[in-house]
Amino acid sequence: MTMNSYSVRFEMMGTFIDLVVYHPNGEQLIKEAYLQLQDYATRFTANQADSELMRVNQSAGIAPIAVAPDLFELIKLGKYYSEDVSTPFNIAIGPLVKTWRIGFKEASVPSQAVVHEKLALVDPNQIMLNEQEHSVFLRQKGMEIDLGAIAKGYFADQVKQRLIDAGVENGFISLGGNVLTIGHSPKNSNKAWNVGIQNPLSERGDVIRIVPLKGMSMVTSGINERFFEFNGQRYHHLLDGKTGMPLATDIASLTIVSKRSVDGEIWSTAGFLSSASQSIHYLNAIEGIEAVVISVKGDVMITSGLVEYKQHSTDIALLLMQ
Incomplete structure (x- = not known):
């Protein structure tokens, strides 16, 4: 018996959001998830004066x-x-x-x-x-909280919880690259949602690794996502609260695999240390957090809870060691 799947893509919070739900009442559940996200987007944003x-x-x-x-x-x-x-x-x-x-x-x-x-x-x-x-x-005039580095993960977790409470056993939530899964994909023979990690040094769509996710979250941060160039120098959006400048690092992108998306959000920023090897060393010590760090030279490093294997001749996947 194949269960009906319902999927939708819409733009919100300056990004594309994809929802896939396997459930007889999927259409209604997706509408509710949309309204739930809209509510968060209007209340938690730092880009609207009246939030x-x-x-x-x-x-x-x-x-x-x-x-x-x-x-x-x-x-x-x-x-x-x-x-x-x-x-x-x-x-x-x-x-x-x-x-x-x-x-x-x-x-x-x-x-x-x-x-x-x-x-x-x-x-x-x-x-x-x-x-x-x-x-x-x-306490000081001029201070401002910005939840940009944590909010989407929190939203995804809340949407997932509500879908699970409604009886959804298989589903997929993507808030602009923040991926959170419910169960596995009924369509895939490996009983997982296969999510690619973008090669940060290449064209969009060039996948460097594939991670089969079951009920897990995957969040990627990178210096190539948002930046501008001035006088021949590139400035990326990950700012350092100690220097006031973009972070000085040899990390091009950092992907976190975790149970909760909010943890993935936190550590995909918190793990952006000055070097890829330092980041892996740091993240290896954090329970329940696995990471894939790609350096600006193209080196791929992974935490000890992940293992690499080639699926086909070229396709390298990362598996969570169970």
């Missing part, structure tokens, strides 16, 4: 703002990982993101004076959380 998150940012240095429990939990999670100074993950990076505008037409290289001024505003320890009130207070 719930922007109310927090606009009240920086003025007053605490009570927010919905889900936004509070996400900010709390983000703050926790941001306070680890050994990684570049930082939800207080907003003022720098707004200054560089990488990914927008008006991207430009800010002066050292401006960078220096913004660096004083990207301290996650200045985000004050009140558990009782569910309120968030940014």
